[in-house]
Amino acid sequence: MVMKQTPSQTVGPYFAYGLTAQQYHYPHSQYADGCLVTDQTQGERIRIVGRVLDGHGDVVDDAMIEIWQANAAGRFDHPNDAREARPLDPAFKGFGRFGTGTTPDNSFRFDTIKPGAIRDGVAPFISVIVFGRGIMNHAYTRLYFSDETTANAADPVLEKVPADRRNTLIATRNDTATGVEYRFDIRMQGDNETVFFDF
Amino acid sequence: MSKFTPRDWASHPSYLSPEYKSSRLRGVSRNLVEIDPELAELTGPAFGEEVLGPLDNDLTRNGRVNGEPLGERIIVTGRVLDENGDPVPNTLVEVWQANAAGRYVHIRDQHDAPLDPNFLGAGRCVTDENGEYRFMTIKPGAYPWGNHPNAWRPNHIHFSLFGPTIATRLVTQMYFPGDPLLDLDPIYQSVPAQSRERLVSQFSIDVTEENYALGYVFDIVLRGVNATPVEA
Numbered sequence: 506m507v508m509k510q511t512p513s514q515t516v517g518p519y520f521a522y523g524l525t526a527q528q529y530h531y532p533h534s535q536y537a538d539g540c541l542v543t544d545q546t547q548g549e550r551i552r553i554v555g556r557v558l559d560g561h562g563d564v565v566d567d568a569m570i571e572i573w574q575a576n577a578a579g580r581f582d583h584p585n586d587a588r589e590a591r592p593l594d595p596a597f598k599g600f601g602r603f604g605t606g607t608t609p610d611n612s613f614r615f616d617t618i619k620p621g622a623i624r625d626g627v628a629p630f631i632s633v634i635v636f637g638r639g640i641m642n643h644a645y646t647r648l649y650f651s652d653e654t655t656a657n658a659a660d661p662v663l664e665k666v667p668a669d670r671r672n673t674l675i676a677t678r679n680d681t682a683t684g685v686e687y688r689f690d691i692r693m694q695g696d697n698e699t700v701f702f703d704f
Numbered sequence: 705m706s707k708f709t710p711r712d713w714a715s716h717p718s719y720l721s722p723e724y725k726s727s728r729l730r731g732v733s734r735n736l737v738e739i740d741p742e743l744a745e746l747t748g749p750a751f752g753e754e755v756l757g758p759l760d761n762d763l764t765r766n767g768r769v770n771g772e773p774l775g776e777r778i779i780v781t782g783r784v785l786d787e788n789g790d791p792v793p794n795t796l797v798e799v800w801q802a803n804a805a806g807r808y809v810h811i812r813d814q815h816d817a818p819l820d821p822n823f824l825g826a827g828r829c830v831t832d833e834n835g836e837y838r839f840m841t842i843k844p845g846a847y848p849w850g851n852h853p854n855a856w857r858p859n860h861i862h863f864s865l866f867g868p869t870i871a872t873r874l875v876t877q878m879y880f881p882g883d884p885l886l887d888l889d890p891i892y893q894s895v896p897a898q899s900r901e902r903l904v905s906q907f908s909i910d911v912t913e914e915n916y917a918l919g920y921v922f923d924i925v926l927r928g929v930n931a932t933p934v935e936a
Contacts, residue, residue: 506787508925510715511902512895514877515726517862519810523800523826524864531809532767533826536755560729567812573748573870583747585869587933600749623743632744632870639726641717641894643875647744662739694733703711703736704745704871 513643516636518567525569525604539603541572541617545596548577548618552686553648553676556612557605557635560694566611568637570691572601572648579621579629591621619650619685628656628663635691635701644701648689651677666700673699708741708871709787709928715902717894724890725851741871743934748870751796752830760828763799763841767824774820775804775842777917780878780905783835784865787928791835792872797924798828798864799839806845815847840917846885858885858892867926878922879904 516524526533542550553572557565575581580591582598599620603613622629631648649657657663663671676687691699719731759766764773780799784792802808802825805817809825823842831837846856860877867873879886881904886892892900902925911919 506709506928507789508785508787509899509902510712510787510927511874511876511924512899513716513874514862514891514895514903515724516864516875517877518812519808520800520862520864522809522824523798523862526826531824531826533824534755534757534760536751537749560733563729565730571873573744575744581743581747583750583869585746585933586743587935589935598749630744634870634873636875637730639724639728639730641719641721641724641727641731642711643873644719644732645870665739666737693730698732698734701732701734701736702739704708704739704741 513641515638515641516569518638520569520636521604521606525602528604528607537600537602539601539613539615541597541599541601541615543596546618547594547597548621550684551617551619552684553615553617553631553689554612554686555676555689555691556610557637557691558693558695562695564611565637565693566606568605568635568640570603570605570613571634571636572615572617572631573634574599574617574631575620575623577618577621579623581623622656626659626661628653628660633691640693645704646691646699646701647674648676648687649674650687651675670700673697708746708930711927714896715899717896721890721894724894727894745871746869746929748866748868748873751866752794755796756828756830761839763823763825763827763839766827768822771822773803773823773842775823777840778843779838779840779911779913779917779919780861780922781836781838781911781919782922782924784831784837784867784924784926785835786926791831791833792867792926793831793833793835795831795868796828796866797831797837799841799861800826801841801844801861802847804842804845806847817845817847843880851890856885856888858883858889863924865924865926867929869929872926872929874924874926876924877903880920881905881907
């Protein structure tokens with residue numbers, strides 16, 4: 506390596522008018538938000554709802570969450586995934602971003618689709634990135650689905666996670682009047698601290 | 705899927721940096737679980753020119769209401785590179801900052817310094833084929849914060865970058881050379897000593913435009929990712 510990585514710094518408390526401007530009603534454009542789907546998007550519509558909690562269990566109201574996921578066929582919209590057998594969906598890019606400062610309970614909310622498994626033998630999942638004041642390096646985690654019990658049990662990444670911590674990565678499915686909702690709280694610290702990954 | 709350099713923890717701050725109070729209850733406290741990168745980490749969103757508005761890279765113009773923003777005009781430019789020194793072209797660079805008086809547009813910022821009706825403090829651009837980016841802006845002011853008695857943040861500009869995949873994602877802050885507050889700032893000081901200076905931009909007379917604006921250079925190095933597309 507001839508160059509060294511530029512150090513990370515916290516996103517701080519004031520990212521909203523730069524990174525999530527329209528969500529927070531600032532006069533600046535925003536190119537990705539909590540809605541990843543259009544009427545044309547293929548796949549099962551789901552909503553992801555969760556909160557970020559600090560070491561005291563208090564809700565973090567100035568975090569920013571990003572998600573990245575495959576489409577319903579298990580294909581990523583990116584040149585490194587060239588698997589033609591799994592079609593791209595022109596109505597799905599797979600990226601979302603949401604700050605926790607605008608909903609009444611300071612939750613994050615994503616309207617998306619349930620991704621397909623990206624290959625045989627792995628459970629479907631969504632990559633989640635957590636940013637916030639006090640979080641010096643963005644933290645990577647994954648969201649798995651509570652109704653994928655069999656696939657989760659065989660998933661090689663979940664297998665690497667200590668058994669008593671796997672539950673922190675499983676979003677709980679609720680069938681509500683407005684559709685399928687998965688609950689996914691992110692605990693930065695504490696007994697039930699969410700598993701974060703390095704790769 | 706071949707080359708993929710790890711996050712260099714000798715370059716990044718610790719999650720728990722107690723001098724920075726907010727990290728105490730928010731920093732990841734348990735060991736990260738190491739996983740082998742696969743397609744999910746070797747892909748990521750690719751935002752390019754299509755998300756740019758015409759004035760997005762000129763913060764001296766994109767917030768104007770009835771005049772020019774106050775303060776010292778500056779040019780901030782540099783290259784986005786990977787660890788091999790190769791340019792990272794066509795990647796989105798986003799910035800946000802305080803105004804010349806040290807006040808953010810953000811509603812939570814209640815520092816008793818004036819807002820500038822003609823300055824928003826947010827912008828974005830995309831790197832060119834050489835990995836170069838360039839912003840025109842106003843030099844941000846220092847501002848007080850509640851971390852400890854008489855705490856002041858050094859002048860800084862926030863940066864957010866994607867790079868080719870979610871593994872190369874980076875959020876950081878750019879500082880200015882010779883700022884006496886750097887030695888006292890727990891956010892800057894949270895970075896290991898040997899890598900701190902990478903966050904400090906360099907004054908450049910070559911970038912400086914005569915009779916117009918001082919120039920600062922800030923190069924940014926992302927993790928190296930050189931994945932081979934997965935077929936079949």
